[in-house]
Amino acid sequence: MYIKTVWESFNKKYKIIKKHHTYRAQPELCSVKEKRARKQNGTTLTQDEINARLRSERTEKLLLENFEAGDCYLTCTYKETPEGPEAVKNDWKNFRDRLKRLFKRIGQKFKYVYILENLYGGGRPHGHILIPAIPREAVKKIKHLWPYGNVEIKAYGGEVLDAHRLAKYFTKEKVYKNSSTIQSSRNLIRSGEKKKLITRSETFDERMTAPQGYHIVDELSYSGYTEEGYPIVKIFLEKDEDNDRKRLFAANNFLEKTKFKYAVGPSGGGGKRSR
Incomplete structure (x- = not known):
């Protein structure tokens, strides 16, 4: 058996x-x-390695069920070094609330997965958040909602391996040990x-x-x-389905609305694709 x-x-x-x-x-x-x-x-x-694998698998499933090609992957950085972890968390709470109000104004459902990096060392704090695609005019407003530094916006690839790579990046040890826990909205689908x-x-x-x-x-x-x-x-x-055609349509639709560069995978905080 x-x-x-x-x-x-x-x-x-x-x-x-x-x-x-x-x-x-x-x-x-x-x-x-x-x-x-x-x-x-x-x-x-080790137990830490087992826990990291389980976190990665859970995150991968969340991404597969709730996000698709053309959604917005944001990397938010600071111009000046923030005072400490609590200040960063408070800034992100305010940013998340502003995004929620923006989505409400345009009549779209707001959902997210995000992580805050370097809260406890390893470099200057910054955050990554994945949210649904929105019209071009709304995308322009996002940068004004984060007044602390720069916002890099890329289109999420939405394929199986994109979800796998992003989940692995969020949960790999050198990122996770100095970061917040992965945060996600309550309205995400979570199939057991x-x-x-x-x-x-x-x-x-x-x-x-x-x-x-x-x-x-x-x-x-x-x-x-x-x-x-x-x-x-x-x-x-x-x-089985025409994945290439569907992915290309979603990505081109995002580009037409936003005019931002299309990227298959996530940014690792410095503009590079995560490994």
């Missing part, structure tokens, strides 16, 4: 399937149990996982296959071991 976990986005565009063994969910046949035994020798992840104990089979099939209407995202799918050392297969599925 084994554990099967399935996460499906609200719009059914994405699915993440994990199949793995645990201490309590193992094959009963000795011949199979030996092949699926816990790996004794290998690199053991469904976990099931599979008892009808001794073990799982390691082959990765996609159901009809979906394809496997190879870069995010793998076969390996869990933190406890047990075998695991993770399959990341994306619904």
Whole structure:
């Protein structure tokens, strides 16, 4: 027997399937149990590394479910060094409130995911926030809502790997240890996982296959071991559709409204694409 976990986005565009063994969910046949035994020798992840991976996965799902190509990715910097972490947090609270009022005036739903970097060292504080796309005239007003320095505005790529890279950037150790926790609006969709104990089979099939209407995202799918050392297969599925055409339309629509440069990935605080 084994554990099967399935996460499906609200719009059914994405699915993440994990199949793995645990201490309590193992094959009963000795011949199979030996092949699926816990790996004794290998690199053991620290608790901090495990927590970072879980944060990244949660953030990735939030981005996939709630944001799309052409949304606005803002990097807000300070002209002068702020007095301290509490001053930065207060500035961002005011900025967020101003953005909320702006969205209300133009009749759009306001939602966000943001993180404040370098609150506790590592460089001058700044923040990144992802919000829905808005008309050009409204975009122009955003820079006036942040009176403390510069605002860089880029179009969010909206593809699977864009969400993955941005989530990894927000949660990587050298960023996260000096930053605030990732903040998100309460109105975001948060689909939960469904976990099931599979008892009808001794073990799982390691082959990765996609159901009809979906394809496997190879870069995010793998076969390996869990933190406890047990075998695991993770399959990341994306619904088949004309993604290139849809992405290009959304990005061009954003450009037509804003005239800002289109960027596939996020900025890392200094105008560079995150890695």
